[in-house]
Amino acid sequence: MVQPVIVMKFGGSSLATPERIRHVAQRIARRRKDGYDVIAVVSAQGDTTDELLERLRAVAPNPPAREVDMLLATGEQQSAALIAASLSALGIDAISLTGWQAGIATDGNHRRARIHTVTPHSVRRALSAGRVAVVAGFQGISGEFEVTTLGRGGSDLTAVALAASLGAGCEIYSDVAGVYTADPRIVPDARVLQEISYDEMMELAAMGAQVLQGRAVEYAWHHGVPIRALSTFDDSPGTLVREGSTMERVQAVTGVALDRHVSRVLCESVPDRAGTAAAIFGGLAEAGVNVDVIVQSPSREDRTDIAFTVSDEDAQAAFEITKSLLQRLGAEGATLDPNVAKVSVVGAGMLSRPGVASRAFRAIADAGVNIIAISTSEIKISCLVRRDGAEASARALHAAFDLALESNPS
Amino acid sequence: MVQPVIVMKFGGSSLATPERIRHVAQRIARRRKDGYDVIAVVSAQGDTTDELLERLRAVAPNPPAREVDMLLATGEQQSAALIAASLSALGIDAISLTGWQAGIATDGNHRRARIHTVTPHSVRRALSAGRVAVVAGFQGISGEFEVTTLGRGGSDLTAVALAASLGAGCEIYSDVAGVYTADPRIVPDARVLQEISYDEMMELAAMGAQVLQGRAVEYAWHHGVPIRALSTFDDSPGTLVREGSTMERVQAVTGVALDRHVSRVLCESVPDRAGTAAAIFGGLAEAGVNVDVIVQSPSREDRTDIAFTVSDEDAQAAFEITKSLLQRLGAEGATLDPNVAKVSVVGAGMLSRPGVASRAFRAIADAGVNIIAISTSEIKISCLVRRDGAEASARALHAAFDLALESNPS
Numbered sequence: 057m058v059q060p061v062i063v064m065k066f067g068g069s070s071l072a073t074p075e076r077i078r079h080v081a082q083r084i085a086r087r088r089k090d091g092y093d094v095i096a097v098v099s100a101q102g103d104t105t106d107e108l109l110e111r112l113r114a115v116a117p118n119p120p121a122r123e124v125d126m127l128l129a130t131g132e133q134q135s136a137a138l139i140a141a142s143l144s145a146l147g148i149d150a151i152s153l154t155g156w157q158a159g160i161a162t163d164g165n166h167r168r169a170r171i172h173t174v175t176p177h178s179v180r181r182a183l184s185a186g187r188v189a190v191v192a193g194f195q196g197i198s199g200e201f202e203v204t205t206l207g208r209g210g211s212d213l214t215a216v217a218l219a220a221s222l223g224a225g226c227e228i229y230s231d232v233a234g235v236y237t238a239d240p241r242i243v244p245d246a247r248v249l250q251e252i253s254y255d256e257m258m259e260l261a262a263m264g265a266q267v268l269q270g271r272a273v274e275y276a277w278h279h280g281v282p283i284r285a286l287s288t289f290d291d292s293p294g295t296l297v298r299e300g301s302t303m304e305r306v307q308a309v310t311g312v313a314l315d316r317h318v319s320r321v322l323c324e325s326v327p328d329r330a331g332t333a334a335a336i337f338g339g340l341a342e343a344g345v346n347v348d349v350i351v352q353s354p355s356r357e358d359r360t361d362i363a364f365t366v367s368d369e370d371a372q373a374a375f376e377i378t379k380s381l382l383q384r385l386g387a388e389g390a391t392l393d394p395n396v397a398k399v400s401v402v403g404a405g406m407l408s409r410p411g412v413a414s415r416a417f418r419a420i421a422d423a424g425v426n427i428i429a430i431s432t433s434e435i436k437i438s439c440l441v442r443r444d445g446a447e448a449s450a451r452a453l454h455a456a457f458d459l460a461l462e463s464n465p466s
Numbered sequence: 467m468v469q470p471v472i473v474m475k476f477g478g479s480s481l482a483t484p485e486r487i488r489h490v491a492q493r494i495a496r497r498r499k500d501g502y503d504v505i506a507v508v509s510a511q512g513d514t515t516d517e518l519l520e521r522l523r524a525v526a527p528n529p530p531a532r533e534v535d536m537l538l539a540t541g542e543q544q545s546a547a548l549i550a551a552s553l554s555a556l557g558i559d560a561i562s563l564t565g566w567q568a569g570i571a572t573d574g575n576h577r578r579a580r581i582h583t584v585t586p587h588s589v590r591r592a593l594s595a596g597r598v599a600v601v602a603g604f605q606g607i608s609g610e611f612e613v614t615t616l617g618r619g620g621s622d623l624t625a626v627a628l629a630a631s632l633g634a635g636c637e638i639y640s641d642v643a644g645v646y647t648a649d650p651r652i653v654p655d656a657r658v659l660q661e662i663s664y665d666e667m668m669e670l671a672a673m674g675a676q677v678l679q680g681r682a683v684e685y686a687w688h689h690g691v692p693i694r695a696l697s698t699f700d701d702s703p704g705t706l707v708r709e710g711s712t713m714e715r716v717q718a719v720t721g722v723a724l725d726r727h728v729s730r731v732l733c734e735s736v737p738d739r740a741g742t743a744a745a746i747f748g749g750l751a752e753a754g755v756n757v758d759v760i761v762q763s764p765s766r767e768d769r770t771d772i773a774f775t776v777s778d779e780d781a782q783a784a785f786e787i788t789k790s791l792l793q794r795l796g797a798e799g800a801t802l803d804p805n806v807a808k809v810s811v812v813g814a815g816m817l818s819r820p821g822v823a824s825r826a827f828r829a830i831a832d833a834g835v836n837i838i839a840i841s842t843s844e845i846k847i848s849c850l851v852r853r854d855g856a857e858a859s860a861r862a863l864h865a866a867f868d869l870a871l872e873s874n875p876s
Contacts, residue, residue, distance in 0.1 A: 074524035081525070108544070114484035115491070116551035123554070126562045127547035130540035134518070137537035141526035144533070152536050157611060178611070201567060201588075 061183065061224035062087060065097040065193065065215035069231045070288035071135050072102035080288060081142035083229070084188060088148060093183045095224065097193045097215040098139055100131025121166035125195075125205045129155065132192035132211065140190040150188040153178055155195035155203075160214060162196035162204045168344070169196055169204035171213065171275075174221040191218065209269030216272045220279035228268060229288040234295035235260065235267050237459035238312040242447045245460035248292070249310065253300030256310045259402040259436040263313030273297060300404055308412050309403035309457040314450045316397045316443055318348065319371035320428070321378050323362040325388035328355040332385060333362065339381045345374045349398065349431040349440055363429060365440060368394065396428060397446035400438040401453050413437050419456035423448045471593065471634035472497060475507040475603065475625035479641045480698035481545050482512035490698060491552035493639070494598060498558060503593045505634065507603045507625040508549055510541025531576035535605075535615045539565065542602035542621065550600040560598040563588055565605035565613075570624060572606035572614045578754070579606055579614035581623065581685075584631040601628065619679030626682045630689035638678060639698040644705035645670065645677050647869035648722040652857045655870035658702070659720065663710030666720045669812040669846040673723030683707060710814055718822050719813035719867040724860045726807045726853055728758065729781035730838070731788050733772040735798035738765040742795060743772065749791045755784045759808065759841040759850055773839060775850060778804065806838060807856035810848040811863050823847050829866035833858040 064087060066080050080096075087094050100108075108127050112119050119127075136152035143150035159175035182189040193211025196204050206213050212228055219226035234248040235257065252260075254277035261270035267285050276283050276297065286294025326332055333352065340347055345366055353361040366374045375392040382390055399420070406412040416437050420427055425445030431438045441449050454460065474497060476490050490506075497504050510518075518537050522529050529537075546562035553560035569585035592599040603621025606614050616623050622638055629636035644658040645667065662670075664687035671680035677695050686693050686707065696704025736742055743762065750757055755776055763771040776784040785802040792800055809830070816822040826847050830837055835855030841848045851859050864870065 074521070077525045111484070111544075112548060112551055115487045115548055116555040118555070119551035120554050123547045123551040123562055126550070126564075127544055130543050133540050133543075134521075134537055137533045138522060138525055140536070141522055141529040141533040144530050145526040145528070152533055154536075154613070203564070 059091055059093045061093045061095065061222050063095045063097060063215045063219040063222075063224050063226045065211060065226070065228045066099065066139075066288060067211070067228075067230040068099040068102050068104065070229055071098060071139070076288075077138050077142050080229075081139060081146055081148075083288065084139075084143060085146050085148050088188065094188045095179055095183070095218055095222070096139060096188060096190045097211055097218065098132060098135040098190060099193050099211040100128070101135050101138075104131040104134070122202060125166045125203050128205055129192070129195040129203045132194050136190045136192040140188075143188055143190070148188055149186055150190055151182055152190045152192065153182070154192050155214070156197035158189070158191045158218070160196035160217065162198055162206070164198040164200055164202060164204065166202075166204055168207040169198065171196060171206070171217050174217050176218060176221055179218065179222070207271070209266075209272070212269040212272035213275060216276045216279070216281055216283065219281045220275065226276065226281050226283045228283055228285045230267060230285070231288065232267055233287040233290065233292050234285050235297070236311065238450055238454045239314055242314060243312065243451050243454045246454060247460060247462070249295045250293075251296045251298065252310055253404055254297060255300065255435055256402050256404050257297045259400070259433065260311055260313050263315055263398065263400040263402065263436070263438065268297065307403060308405040308409040309401045309459065310405070311402050312450050312453045312457075312459065313400045313402060314397065314446055315400075316446055317368040318365045318396055318398050318440075319368050319392060319394040320363055320365050320396045320440065321371075321375055322391045322393065323378060323382055323387055324390070325359045326362055326382065327386055328358050328360040335385060336362065336378065336381050337364075339377055340374060343373065343377050345370045345377065347374070349429055349438060351429045351431070365396065365398065365429075395443050396440055397443045398438050398440055399446055399449040399453065400436055401457065402436045404435045406437070407434055415456055416453055419452040420449045423452035425449045469501055469503045471503045471505065471632050473505045473507060473625045473629040473632075473634050473636045475621060475636070475638045476509065476549075476698060477621070477638075477640040478509040478512050478514065480639055481508060481549070486698075487548050487552050490639075491549060491556055491558075493698065494549075494553060495556050495558050498598065504598045505589055505593070505628055505632070506549055506598060506600045507621055507628065508542060508545040508600060509603050509621040510538070511545050511548075514541040514544070532612060535576045535613050538615050539602070539605040539613045542604050546600045546602040550598070553598055553600070558598055559596055560600055561592055562600045562602065563592070564602050565624070566607035568599070568601045568628070570606035570627065572608055572616070574608040574610055574612060574614065576612075576614055578617040579608065581606060581616065581627050584627050586628060586631055589628065589632070617681070619676075619682070622679040622682035623685060626686045626689070626691055626693065629691045630685065635694070636686065636691050637694045637696060639696060640677060641698065642677055643697040643700065643702050644695050645707070646721065648860055648864045649724055652724060653722065653861050653864045656864060657870060657872070659705045660703075661706045661708065662720055663814055664707060665710065665845055666812050666814050667707045669810070669843065670721055670723050673725055673808065673810040673812065673846070673848065678707065717813060718815040718819045719811045719869065720815070721812050722860050722863045722867075722869065723810045723812060724807065724856055726856055727778040728775045728806055728808050728850075729778050729802060729804040730773055730775050730806045730850065731781075731785055732801045732803065733788060733792055733797055734800070735769045736772055736792065737796055738768050738770040745795060746772065746788065746791050747774075749787055750784060753783065753787050755780045755787065757784070759839055759848060761839045761841070775806065775808065805853050806850055807853045808848050808850055809856055809859040809863065810846055811867065812846045814845045816847070817844055825866055826863060829862040830859045833862035835859050
């Protein structure tokens with residue numbers, strides 16, 4: 057009889073200590089006992105990735121991306137070996153596999169490689185032999201046989217890609233109980249959602265919700281892999297991410313997201329002619345900078361102001377690039393404001409409900425916070441605010457849309 | 467014009483801190499400037515290997531050898547990435563390579579794999595492109611595509627194997643200035659040898675001299691690769707290990723070695739019949755235990771005592787195995803004495819000189835130390851002594867053979 061296959065992915069904080077490693081091994085053992093063939097995908101332990109980057113920057117302030125990948129990939133390889141050994145100590149047959157051993161083939165784009173094929177022969181062989189396959193997440197191998205990594209949170213993507221390739225279920229374990237209506241550290245009455253659709257989850261992830269990586273959700277959506285996000289440390293059911301129900305949605309808004317790690321670049325008095333925006337954002341894209349909210353002011357005397365946000369991480373690079381681009385364009389110059397935050401409401405239900413935007417703006421205003429810029433999609437409304445007003449805005453939105461109630465009337 | 471190729475191997479203590487990493491990168495840069503194509507082979511930083519083993523044992527007291535290799539191999543991979551990045555920071559083009567990327571193919575014997583072929587396509591490609599190839603030492607890949615490691619000091623072997631494969635010179639850098647006539651921490655007037663033959667170096671390495679791994683010396687001998695052992699931290703010329711001169715040797719003894727990490731197993735009253743020794747040492751070999759000095763007492767009433775030494779690391783396992791073997795053989799039992807040490811004199815010159823052994827025994831006796839057992843080869847005399855008499859014995863031997871003098875008359 058063929059057993060069902062499940063991919064269980066464990067994040068870094070779930071693996072941070074020897075006790076937690078042993079606890080994770082026991083959770084995997086339980087799943088084995090339940091009758092599943094298990095593939096475990098693991099992140100690097102605790103703060104390993106940051107520590108490795110620190111060690112690297114101490115010898116090379118601007119290390120080549122190739123060497124960053126070579127270094128960082130060791131973190132997940134270590135976790136995989138530790139979990140496999142810990143399973144063996146429980147009498148569970150297990151082997152660890154690196155990304156290349158597990159058949160995770162990517163393009164050659166170091167630090168943010170994209171998976172192009174998954175050929176999990178060795179994983180299948182391990183399962184057939186009755187073993188747990190423990191796969192190092194976050195990493196793959198390029199066509200040139202170079203070690204690549206998949207970007208922050210990339211172990212989620214490894215898990216989803218393996219689940220898609222093997223027709224398996226996918227469970228993402230972390231130190232939070234699932235997907236919340238808002239960050240419970242900021243909004244005390246936030247609660248765990250039972251379900252959320254892929255599109256809503258992607259918006260939440262893009263808006264800074266850390267529980268699942270956005271690209272992993274996108275991959276899962278594309279391949280029809282349901283993901284359950286749940287806690288390593290308790291037995292609550294967590295949140296199921298899956299194709300949205302076709303029935304009319306009860307709620308306009310599913311959750312509130314807050315991203316405090318954004319900076320704003322303002323390009324002042326840019327010549328308002330065709331190709332200006334393309335030149336700026338093309339130049340940034342070439343440098344690998346992801347730009348988020350873009351706002352262009354109405355033109356005045358053939359001049360316009362263009363503002364955009366980037367992650368704090370990319371801010372300095374984006375600022376330097378923008379300044380040199382603007383010089384060539386004959387613009388006045390650029391300023392960098394690192395003191396902003398983005399607060400968003402997300403919900404597929406807002407498609408069919410008017411008035412969601414105005415209710416959101418009103419809630420933020422009533423909290424005494426000024427909105428600097430607005431960006432909307434079909435299922436999301438994001439407001440840029442000063443960083444010191446961000447948490448109050450999130451709480452105000454959570455309350456305004458009654459998100460603390462299981463079946464809110466919004 | 468084809469440039470000469472040199473392999474430079476750096477040990478863990480040469481890479482222990484960011485400052486040392488940068489220092490090593492500068493040494494490599496200097497060699498590039500001298501006009502060499504450089505392959506750098508690196509060990510894990512400082513105590514990384516021991517720390518990783520500790521982390522592993524915290525979750526699995528008896529970890530599978532396969533997972534030990536998977537875990538330990540990350541140490542060298544990290545060093546390689548750090549050195550490659552540090553070279554890049556100096557403006558030197560460099561790439562790191564894992565063992566498998568460098569084409570180090572081994573058998574599947576985890577933790578002590580043997581290299582069977584070296585296919586350094588990627589190393590050659592890097593050199594042709596004007597790059598330094600920084601290879602993670604100590605590791606390879608088996609025919610099953612599993613990560614393997616080459617045993618303690620295995621990075622030396624990686625360096626020698628690459629040098630042999632590429633027709634390159636081989637330099638082994640460490641925190642000591644070369645091969646000494648004795649350990650200078652114990653024998654204050656010990657000096658660095660200018661040259662030593664492969665066979666002498668192998669005996670010294672086997673006897674506990676840490677400066678070069680014995681298997682690496684054996685491989686170098688077999689493939690005719692001269693090795694220079696020298697210090698990372700000064701510019702002294704170190705010691706050249708090469709085929710011995712055919713001219714008559716001036717010295718009977720080249721060096722004194724001291725190994726304090728040995729234990730002695732005594733098998734008491736073993737039935738003295740054919741096959742007894744074969745059964746004991748066959749059983750130990752099967753378990754992968756390396757046995758060193760073996761002494762069998764003259765038989766008394768069809769019974770004999772057999773004693774042997776093993777490394778402290780293997781002592782407990784060897785003792786348990788021996789006890790169970792002896793039970794089957796009808797022997798009285800075994801005792802384990804962890805309190806012994808082995809002191810040796812090594813020199814190809816002793817072949818043609820009588821009286822070396824007696825002079826060695828006299829020196830130890832005059833130091834007031836009792837000899838427990840003796841083992842000799844054509845170019846080596848080893849004496850087992852109590853651990854607390856070991857250092858005095860080494861000093862006595864060093865003085866007796868005038869090793870402090872550049873051209874001693876012994």
